[in-house]
Amino acid sequence: MQISLQTYRPALLKFQSLIALLILCLTIGLLSDKFFTVANGWNVLRQISVNVCISVGMTLVVLTAGIDLSVGSVLALSGAIAAGLLRNGIELPASNLYIGFTVFGAIVAGLLTGSVLGWFNGWAITRFKLPPFVATLAMLTIARGLTMLWTEGFPITGLGDSFTFLGTGWLLGIPLPVWISGGIVLVVVLLMDQTRFGRYVYAIGGSESAARLSGVNxxxxxxxxxxxxxxxxxxxxLLVTSRLDSAQPNAGTSYELDSIAAVVIGGTSLSGGRGSILGTVQGAVIIGVLNNGLVLLNVSPFWQQVVKGIVILLAVIIDKSSSRND
Structure with missing residues (x-):
């Protein structure tokens, strides 16, 4: 009985991310004896946690056939706002008033900052019919400029043990950032699979005109x-700022590249309507392992950017090829 590659093609496409991850891990493990160590494993998971949080949000955007280039700058401004309020509070000399912030208050302020900036992106895109690329590119510049103004170009440090625990703490033998990113993944997976919101997101990406005719807002x-x-x-x-115990003015640079790479490698179509959150998690793990491996192998940071760009290009080519053959 003759068995062709075409017979296994659906299975290969379904598990292509896991196959790529396995090959990548084996290759790096053979080239570096530090890769398969417990310490390095936890380090990779901490780094991946940040990208998972960003990439989950990016997946939702891409599923609607959009894109968000501002996530790196939004990350930086949100972390800086939280750190600045926690460290310095708000002073109102005219009223002889000082408002201090607890760790919880600073975290809420950071989350509100990011959410408001994201809302503004959505408002600009829907109200003025701007292409998502243009609207979020503008927000990238705006948020980065606001970060520089807020920090005056200097890091905000000395945030205290309670805040740094968010990025460096452990819970039940697992780093806290892993728990946070895992919780986010679980909630969003349920949201996409079990609610009308998830169905509407896929419907918009599949055909916006058909979704509108179906009554979707x-x-x-x-x-x-x-x-x-x-x-x-x-x-x-918040995770980056707490892990470093410092809000850096240039934090989040090129994070949008890593998140888009995770989304595309995870199988989400840039045309929208096709993909999954769990696929994105696999893509984030691949990007995290790739970044870690390149560092362990002492590859120049400039070449690291080249390699990641090639990986994104190959992932898009595979995605387009798969779409044509469906």
Missing amino acids: INRIKMLVYTMAGGLAAVGG
């Missing part, structure tokens, strides 16, 4: 999606 769903993307970018910003 396109503008409201898009604004919710971009608001969630901004809020999840803020979660990533």
